[in-house]
Every structure is written in structure tokens, then in C-alpha cells.
Amino acid sequence: MDLAEKLSILAAAAQYDASCASGGDSQRSRHGSGAGNPRGVYKSLTGDGRCISLLKVLYSNVCCFDCAYCVNRVSADTKRASFTTDELVSLTCAWYQRNYIQGLFLSSGIFGDPDMVMERLIATAKQLRTKAGYGGYIHLKIIPGVGETLIREAGRWADRLSANIELPTDQSLQNLAPQKSGTLIFQAMQEVLQLGTQYEEDRKRLQRTPVFAPAGQSTQLIVGATADDDRQILHLSASLYRKFALRRVYYSAFMPVGGSGQGGITDPRLPDIPEPPLLREHRLYQADWLLRFYHFRADEILDPATPYLDTQLDPKTAWAIKHLDQFPLEVSTADYEALLRVPGIGAQAGRRIIETRGSRVLSFESLRSLGVVLKRARYFITLTGAFLDRPDDPGRIRRLLSEGDSLGLQLPLFDF
Ligand code: SF4
Structure with a gap:
């Protein structure tokens, strides 16, 4: 041969x-x-x-x-x-x-x-x-x-x-x-x-x-x-x-x-x-990211009653909708660990928020320029008390955030 x-x-x-x-x-x-x-x-x-x-x-x-x-x-x-x-x-x-x-x-x-x-x-x-x-x-x-x-x-x-x-x-x-x-x-x-x-x-x-x-x-x-x-x-x-x-x-x-x-x-x-099962593989990569970089524990992401990751939502968004009692988070004072739990705020955006807010007042527009994905974060944050959208209806948030995510793979892999 x-x-x-x-x-x-x-x-x-x-x-x-x-x-x-x-x-x-x-x-x-x-x-x-x-x-x-x-x-x-x-x-x-x-x-x-x-x-x-x-x-x-x-x-x-x-x-x-x-x-x-x-x-x-x-x-x-x-x-x-x-x-x-x-x-x-x-x-x-x-x-x-x-x-x-x-x-x-x-x-x-x-x-x-x-x-x-x-x-x-x-x-x-x-x-x-x-x-x-x-x-x-x-x-x-x-x-x-x-x-x-x-x-x-x-x-x-x-x-x-x-x-x-x-x-x-x-x-x-x-x-x-x-x-x-x-x-x-x-x-x-x-x-x-x-x-x-x-x-x-x-x-x-x-x-x-x-x-x-x-x-x-x-x-x-x-x-x-x-x-x-x-x-x-x-x-x-x-x-x-x-x-x-x-x-x-x-x-x-x-x-x-x-x-x-x-x-x-x-x-x-x-x-x-x-x-x-590519979508399942994709969701596991996203959940793995939460373990390694966002300091989630495995038992926070999935429990015995919910043994599979949500097919419609990335795991961080799914977790946040399940824990709306922990939101909204006040971005101007929240610590880094809490910021990491907000859908649409990644590690880099979280660090930039902490660095920037010490020297200037943040606006929703400036959050966008710091890398925050407001499309997702808007339901989970306040800025000096002001809302973009209220985290009051899990069904509505789920519907809105599932849009465009139904295939999962269309999203950037780790942009959440
Ligand atoms: S996965 Fe199993 S069968 Fe395949 S190469 Fe490795 S040891 Fe051999």
C-alpha cells in the first residue's frame, strides 16, 4: 500500500x-x-x-x-x-x-x-x-x-x-x-x-x-x-x-x-x-464554558428534575429565567461574579464594566460598546435604577430570547 x-x-x-x-x-x-x-x-x-x-x-x-x-x-x-x-x-x-x-x-x-x-x-x-x-x-x-x-x-x-x-x-x-x-x-x-x-x-x-x-x-x-x-x-x-x-x-x-x-x-x-445530535453537543460546550469560566456548579445548571439542557436557550439564559428572583442586577454596583451570571455579559464585558464604571457614568449605550449583548441582558439589568425591560414575565422573556436561537448553532459558540 x-x-x-x-x-x-x-x-x-x-x-x-x-x-x-x-x-x-x-x-x-x-x-x-x-x-x-x-x-x-x-x-x-x-x-x-x-x-x-x-x-x-x-x-x-x-x-x-x-x-x-x-x-x-x-x-x-x-x-x-x-x-x-x-x-x-x-x-x-x-x-x-x-x-x-x-x-x-x-x-x-x-x-x-x-x-x-x-x-x-x-x-x-x-x-x-x-x-x-x-x-x-x-x-x-x-x-x-x-x-x-x-x-x-x-x-x-x-x-x-x-x-x-x-x-x-x-x-x-x-x-x-x-x-x-x-x-x-x-x-x-x-x-x-x-x-x-x-x-x-x-x-x-x-x-x-x-x-x-x-x-x-x-x-x-x-x-x-x-x-x-x-x-x-x-x-x-x-x-x-x-x-x-x-x-x-x-x-x-x-x-x-x-x-x-x-x-x-x-x-x-x-x-x-x-x-x-449536534445541538446537544453545542449546548454541552456552552454549559462547559459556564463551569470553566463563569464559576457555575454542575448542579446549578441541571438538576434531577431537569436532566437535559434547554434546546431553545443557551444554558446561562435558561438558568437566569429560572432564577428571576435574583434579577434585575444593578450594573453600576454589582460585583464581577454577579455580572458574569447575566445573559449577554461575558467575562471580557464584565471586566470592562468594572474598569470603566470607576471613572465614568455608564449608559445603556456605553454598555453596548463595552461588549454587553443588550438583546439578552436587557431583561436582567438596571442601570442606576433604570430598566430597559422588566424581568417580570419568564414566559415572555423565554419567547423573545428563543427567537433566532431555535437552531442554537446559528449563535456564536461562546457569545453568552
Ligand atoms: S475507540 Fe475502541 S475500537 Fe475504536 S480505535 Fe479506540 S479502542 Fe479501538
Whole structure:
């Protein structure tokens, strides 16, 4: 098999992994890398927020696991291929030098014992860094079950590491991915966390200590392949951020993929849905944003009586309408934390309000220029006692704010 064919197979096999942020936004192409891009190249956000082009491939799509939702599972009727380390290093370098890519995302099917798979991924990253003069971004997948020595080595050459949790509960893992172990996945996350902390401490004392995965670790959760609800997913995410200091949890709508010869998924354990639940994925990203940047707790966003996110409203607006007793908020005196809870006031607008109101009197017009989205904020704020609109009728506010949001995806992802 020639290299072009391998690339075609192994890039297609990697496209469903969203844990490098090439997914997870509403711009993504779900079936390819975008017009004009070479096969396997995706736009992606790095840990520090830069948008880069990433070569996203598997080392091999040979896999001895049988995860029901995956096109690469052992029982799938799909063409198999594997790179050699030299092939992947020279391909990555050639594309990096031509400026097609600024980074590599490398994962793999489980084609042997976990240590052997991990060693191949590490060898690729190490060769890129030490022999090929490659200075780009590297995201490596951690294969759960490998020892600390290999995780240490992976973090030495990679910017970011990730072990995918994939499904939110043990029971779901047992049903759909019986060879995966939640315990091993959490162990891998724990080791990445401990090593990262240890290297940071060492560097404070010894300046020449090498860096360890400076862009931290992330994971991916598949949404809609099981009956797990949004509340379970959000609680898991909150606990992953808390326990393992993950930089990101990525949500990937379950893709019903059809067609024999392409790993067609017809497993009776999977839901029969015509399309991936993209709106649900989008709402989870918005709720995740509330966890990470707006200091919401998971149990404030969803409770047992409301286990799914609102399809018509972004989660912050849905929360505010449910808590109208906490509004209106007086913008000229409210603290930053309270401002963050107002729909239409983001972190940047909140900071600008605090900075600006110390030196001049705010008006509704000036709020707009500070970045406040008055279309949403107007029902929840007062300015020196004056209303733009009164927060008296939740049904009316809901109706007005649902307009234009019924598809959700039309809104900028994090503009709320
Ligand atoms: S381990 Fe599971 S999810 Fe990963 S490639 Fe193999 S079958 Fe797919």
C-alpha cells in the first residue's frame, strides 16, 4: 500500500476524535478536513487558544477492541493500514516545512499491548523533536494501561496528552466498549497530573528541568450513543476538571456511520438516529464554558428534575429565567461574579464594566460598546435604577430570547 492510500485511510479513521479541538466548534466539517486542505488537515485550537492547522491521523487503525460506536473496531469491515514511524515523521516534517500544518495529532487503534502502541507514538514524537528538527505542536494520545515511565516519556515530547473517557458511566463503557476500563483511563489522567505537577515543582528549583506536556491534558466524551443524560455528562466533566485539572473536555456528537466497507455501524446496542445530535453537543460546550469560566456548579445548571439542557436557550439564559428572583442586577454596583451570571455579559464585558464604571457614568449605550449583548441582558439589568425591560414575565422573556436561537448553532459558540 502506498503512503497516499495509508494517509487517506488513517486520516479518515482519526476524524471522529474531537479531543484535539479540531471538532467541538460549529465551524467543523464532520466529513472531511475542509475544502482546499490536504487530506487529514484540520483547523484546531491549541491549549493557549491559537488556531493552527493540524495533521490528525492514527498511527494504525488495526484495533483489537470492539467499541460499538467506532469505525475502527475489530469487527468492522473496513480497510486497515498502519504507518511506520519513519513514514509518519517524514510526512509530518514535509508538510510542516511547506506550511500546510503547524501541528500533529496522533492517536492509534490498539494493535498490540498498550505499551507497544504507546512506544510507537512516543517514538514518532521523539524522532520529530530530536532528529527531524520539527518545532510544531504535538498532541499524543495516552493508551490507558501503560506505565508511568511511558507517560513521562510521552509528556517530554508532546505539548498535550489526552486519554479519552468516551462514555460518561461505567455501565455505558461496559455496554459499548467492554474492553475499556474507566479505572485505567482515570489512572492515566492521574499520572499525567502528578507528573505535570512534579515537573513544575522541579523547574522552580532546577531551571534545566525539561517541560512536561505544557498544554496539559484533555479528554473526549461521546454524546448520544447511550441513554446518559446531560446532567450525568456535566457532573462528570466538572469532576474531571476538579480532580485532574484537565484543560478541556471535548464533546463529540455520536455519528451514525453507515455503509459496509466503511466500518458501517449497525450495532443493536446503538441508538437508531438519523443524524448526530449536534445541538446537544453545542449546548454541552456552552454549559462547559459556564463551569470553566463563569464559576457555575454542575448542579446549578441541571438538576434531577431537569436532566437535559434547554434546546431553545443557551444554558446561562435558561438558568437566569429560572432564577428571576435574583434579577434585575444593578450594573453600576454589582460585583464581577454577579455580572458574569447575566445573559449577554461575558467575562471580557464584565471586566470592562468594572474598569470603566470607576471613572465614568455608564449608559445603556456605553454598555453596548463595552461588549454587553443588550438583546439578552436587557431583561436582567438596571442601570442606576433604570430598566430597559422588566424581568417580570419568564414566559415572555423565554419567547423573545428563543427567537433566532431555535437552531442554537446559528449563535456564536461562546457569545453568552
Ligand atoms: S479502542 Fe475502541 S475507540 Fe479506540 S480505535 Fe479501538 S475500537 Fe475504536
